[in-house]
Amino acid sequence: MDQKALRLLESRCIQEEPPACQCACPLHVDVRTFSRCMVQGLWEEAWKTLKKTMPFPGILGRICDAPCRDVCRRKEAGDAVEIGLLERACVHTPAPVQRMPVLPRKRQRVAAVGSALSSLTAAWDLARKGYNVTLLEPSDRMGVYLFEIPDEVLPRSVIETEMEALFVLGVETVCRFSLDWDALEEIRRRFDAVYLGLDGLTFWGECDTGEPWPDAALTRISGLEGFFTGGLALEGNSFSPVWRSAEGRWAATTIDRCLQGVSRTAGREKDRPYSSRLYTAMDDVSVLPAITPQDSVAGYTENEAVQEAGRCLQCECLECVKVCPYLKHFGGYPRKYAREIYNNDSIVMGSHKANRLINSCSLCGLCEVVCPENFAMQTLCLKARQDMVGKKRMPPSAHEFALMDMQFSNSDRFAMTRPDPETGIASHLFFPGCQLCASAPEQVRDVYAHLRRVLPLKSVGIMLGCCNAPAFWAGDDALFQKEFSALKEQWTALGCPQIIPACATCYQMFKCHLPEADVISLWQVLEGAGLPAGALPLKLSAPPAIHDPCTTRHEPEIHDSVRRLLNRLEQPFEELKGNRSHTACCGFGGLMQNANPELAGSVVRHLAHQHPADYVTYCAMCRDNLAASGKRALHLLDMIFPSPDEADPAGRRRPGWSQRRENRSWLKNILQQTLWKESPENMEPYENIALSVSPEVQQILENRRILISDIQRVIYHAEDSGQKLCHPDTGHFKAAFRLYNATFWVEYSISENGFTIHNAYSHRMEILRKGP
Amino acid sequence: MMNPKGTQPEDLVWECQACHVNLVEGPVTLMYMGNRITVDLPQCPRCGFVLVSEAVALGKMAEVEQALEDK
Numbered sequence: 001m002d003q004k005a006l007r008l009l010e011s012r013c014i015q016e017e018p019p020a021c022q023c024a025c026p027l028h029v030d031v032r033t034f035s036r037c038m039v040q041g042l043w044e045e046a047w048k049t050l051k052k053t054m055p056f057p058g059i060l061g062r063i064c065d066a067p068c069r070d071v072c073r074r075k076e077a078g079d080a081v082e083i084g085l086l087e088r089a090c091v092h093t094p095a096p097v098q099r100m101p102v103l104p105r106k107r108q109r110v111a112a113v114g115s116a117l118s119s120l121t122a123a124w125d126l127a128r129k130g131y132n133v134t135l136l137e138p139s140d141r142m143g144v145y146l147f148e149i150p151d152e153v154l155p156r157s158v159i160e161t162e163m164e165a166l167f168v169l170g171v172e173t174v175c176r177f178s179l180d181w182d183a184l185e186e187i188r189r190r191f192d193a194v195y196l197g198l199d200g201l202t203f204w205g206e207c208d209t210g211e212p213w214p215d216a217a218l219t220r221i222s223g224l225e226g227f228f229t230g231g232l233a234l235e236g237n238s239f240s241p242v243w244r245s246a247e248g249r250w251a252a253t254t255i256d257r258c259l260q261g262v263s264r265t266a267g268r269e270k271d272r273p274y275s276s277r278l279y280t281a282m283d284d285v286s287v288l289p290a291i292t293p294q295d296s297v298a299g300y301t302e303n304e305a306v307q308e309a310g311r312c313l314q315c316e317c318l319e320c321v322k323v324c325p326y327l328k329h330f331g332g333y334p335r336k337y338a339r340e341i342y343n344n345d346s347i348v349m350g351s352h353k354a355n356r357l358i359n360s361c362s363l364c365g366l367c368e369v370v371c372p373e374n375f376a377m378q379t380l381c382l383k384a385r386q387d388m389v390g391k392k393r394m395p396p397s398a399h400e401f402a403l404m405d406m407q408f409s410n411s412d413r414f415a416m417t418r419p420d421p422e423t424g425i426a427s428h429l430f431f432p433g434c435q436l437c438a439s440a441p442e443q444v445r446d447v448y449a450h451l452r453r454v455l456p457l458k459s460v461g462i463m464l465g466c467c468n469a470p471a472f473w474a475g476d477d478a479l480f481q482k483e484f485s486a487l488k489e490q491w492t493a494l495g496c497p498q499i500i501p502a503c504a505t506c507y508q509m510f511k512c513h514l515p516e517a518d519v520i521s522l523w524q525v526l527e528g529a530g531l532p533a534g535a536l537p538l539k540l541s542a543p544p545a546i547h548d549p550c551t552t553r554h555e556p557e558i559h560d561s562v563r564r565l566l567n568r569l570e571q572p573f574e575e576l577k578g579n580r581s582h583t584a585c586c587g588f589g590g591l592m593q594n595a596n597p598e599l600a601g602s603v604v605r606h607l608a609h610q611h612p613a614d615y616v617t618y619c620a621m622c623r624d625n626l627a628a629s630g631k632r633a634l635h636l637l638d639m640i641f642p643s644p645d646e647a648d649p650a651g652r653r654r655p656g657w658s659q660r661r662e663n664r665s666w667l668k669n670i671l672q673q674t675l676w677k678e679s680p681e682n683m684e685p686y687e688n689i690a691l692s693v694s695p696e697v698q699q700i701l702e703n704r705r706i707l708i709s710d711i712q713r714v715i716y717h718a719e720d721s722g723q724k725l726c727h728p729d730t731g732h733f734k735a736a737f738r739l740y741n742a743t744f745w746v747e748y749s750i751s752e753n754g755f756t757i758h759n760a761y762s763h764r765m766e767i768l769r770k771g772p
Numbered sequence: 773m774m775n776p777k778g779t780q781p782e783d784l785v786w787e788c789q790a791c792h793v794n795l796v797e798g799p800v801t802l803m804y805m806g807n808r809i810t811v812d813l814p815q816c817p818r819c820g821f822v823l824v825s826e827a828v829a830l831g832k833m834a835e836v837e838q839a840l841e842d843k
């Protein structure tokens with residue numbers, strides 16, 4: 001990803017867009033932060049927030065007409081937040097002592113004619129930019145109409161204090177400036193720029209163009225170099241104090257740019273009010289009317305202000321973060337993550353802090369669906385993984401276990417492609433997928449038998465193996481291409497039959513990577529071809545809630561088909577709030593479970609808590625992950641092919657990692673023996689080692705992802721080579737063996753008919769033995 | 773990088789089954805992702821078989837592995 005791509009991506013996430021109120025405010029006051037400070041009673045902080053963008057908070061805070069209220073999102077659930085009244089309440093508290101940053105003095109001189117809000121603002125801004133500013137007031141008093149505002153709204157003392165700030169900045173003032181053309185031409189010669197604050201200049205002397213004020217002034221000076229005007233607030237309400245002030249600010253910016261010799265307009269699109277791109281969901285916001293001050297003259301009491309500020313929604317988006325525990329876990333949002341991932345990719349030295357962020361996403365795509373701008377975090381993470389693998393920077397531990405599992409599934413221990421055993425042809429190819437075979441091999445056998453019975457022509461083949469999604473998810477494209485083309489070759493050799501995957505992930509892999517194939521989900525096939533006689537609704541205490549696997553997100557036909565199957569089974573069911581295109585991941589997707597098992601645990605619990613009922617789903621991984629989290633969960637096949645031995649399929653435990661491999665091998669052997677009369681695959685010598693493993697140790701192995709076959713290989717090696725340690729007190733042995741990229745340690749003892757396992761663990765570092 | 777106290781007294785109770793001697797503490801070079809580090813770990817003084825205890829494997833060693841993976 002280059003800088004430009006990053007910018008583009010960042011701009012897609014609108015979470016950092018200012019809220020509507022701030023965009024609408026001509027001075028762009030950070031109303032949201034201001035309200036947050038007010039709710040917390042942090043008056044000083046609130047003051048400082050105003051002061052950041054507001055030139056004279058003491059004055060404007062009291063008289064602002066709050067055009068921001070027109071766009072406040074609160075209006076959709078009650079009244080707009082009374083931002084003007086809140087500002088008033090804030091500036092009634094003592095102002096914090098604060099030094100305003102000022103740029104170094106420049107040589108250029110600027111005159112501001114008039115001393116109403118626009119001129120005062122222009123003077124303030126220009127003085128802070130380092131210019132020598134002189135205010136020229138035709139009347140005998142600085143501030144003109146500000147003094148006409150009733151004292152209880154804007155006390156004179158406040159005006160005086162605020163104007164003091166100008167003197168502190170070194171602004172000079174001249175009263176009784178005689179406003180006529182000669183005088184203007186004279187000051188034009190003496191100053192580098194002249195600002196005419198039309199909001200404060202009601203007298204124009206003789207008007208030689210015959211036009212009424214202020215058009216006359218505008219006509220007269222238009223095109224004259226060095227003159228700038230503002231203060232009429234023609235776009236806003238012409239009496240709007242905040243518009244008048246802002247016009248002084250915009251003129252000051254233009255003057256500064258002209259005097260610096262840079263573009264007057266570049267990058268100023270957001271000077272004026274604009275509409276916010278920020279999205280804020282209003283669905284769960286309850287209606288609250290505005291707080292009316294008890295004393296309308298004095299305004300809000302502190303208490304009332306706190307209450308009113310509490311109605312501010314603190315507008316933000318975070319739609320994706322609300323639904324994704326992964327996005328929440330890392331404490332940011334996609335815009336921030338995009339930058340972190342970009343930095344991760346571009347640093348050469350130092351810690352790659354975003355590795356875990358990149359590898360923990362389940363690639364489920366829910367963020368893209370809920371985001372108002374369709375930001376796809378999964379695309380970003382997958383691309384980053386591919387880059388990391390390409391640069392040989394992928395942490396080996398992130399995906400290795402899953403990739404080894406994939407390798408197992410694609411080995412002789414499981415992989416097998418056969419046409420129909422009776423006819424030797426294949427017009428259809430059943431692809432049960434490695435995880436369904438790992439979880440429920442008997443059902444796979446039954447499904448295959450059923451398909452051969454109900455589909456015409458006795459030409460249903462079967463392919464056992466992995467769809468290679470793990471390699472794809474790991475970002476290992478080379479591995480994926482290699483394995484997937486092997487799969488494709490076998491499919492082609494069978495005559496390109498229609499593929500019938502049982503698993504939604506396999507379905508996606510075929511659909512995306514084998515577009516020439518005719519792919520149809522098992523559920524659609526069963527719907528068309530009919531259910532077996534034994535298919536039954538289950539005796540559950542309440543109707544189960546249906547969970548759509550995240551890889552079906554964009555497959556409404558599959559969603560419908562599954563629901564029609566349930567109806568046909570006369571099985572009542574409930575819908576989850578997050579269903580179909582809005583379904584949540586079970587934590588398996590994207591290899592989240594490998595890279596971040598703890599997070600995957602909270603992801604599946606998040607899914608399990610959506611509904612109190614048992615779940616019914618149609619992905620073996622979803623079913624097993626839910627079951628492992630303690631949720632009662634069924635696979636749709638539990639209803640269509642109920643097992644006579646399984647009294648309570650919703651309570652069935654998730655088979656462990658070793659069991660999953662055994663189940664796959666069992667399935668292959670049983671199919672080979674019964675359908676093709678082939679003899680089973682040869683066993684490795686270590687597989688004959690008999691182990692006794694207590695449930696506690698079993699759990700340890702499961703958590704540490706240590707397989708029974710790993711342990712057998714360690715013991716085989718130790719007993720064969722004699723290289724092991726012995727504990728004199730317990731008589732236990734301890735041995736190690738390096739397999740793939742880890743060293744496995746096993747503590748065991750020899751028992752009557754085999755070996756008792758007491759403990760096992762592994763590390764990835766390699767021992768080079770000899771010291772330095 | 774690794775805790776020099778990689779060896780606990782109970783680790784030295786183990787006896788090398790091939791050489792029939794107790795383990796002693798000594799320097800060992802470990803390697804991961806092209807990085808080598810040297811630490812003291814219990815080992816057989818005769819054949820050099822090194823013991824990585826559960827505490828070391830799942831504690832310090834796992835930490836260092838993680839740090840090297842993210843380097």
Ligand code: SF4
Nearest residue numbers: 021072073312313315
């Ligand atoms: S609710 Fe608060 S943040 Fe949102 S627009 Fe209104 S004042 Fe601004």
Ligand code: SF4
Nearest residue numbers: 324361362364365367
């Ligand atoms: S886990 Fe799913 S919803 Fe969350 S960021 Fe990744 S793809 Fe998006």
Ligand code: SF4
Nearest residue numbers: 013014317320371375
């Ligand atoms: S949904 Fe998420 S990615 Fe999309 S704009 Fe909102 S915060 Fe950003």
Ligand SMILES: [Zn+2]
Nearest residue numbers: 788791816819
């Ligand atoms: Zn030895």
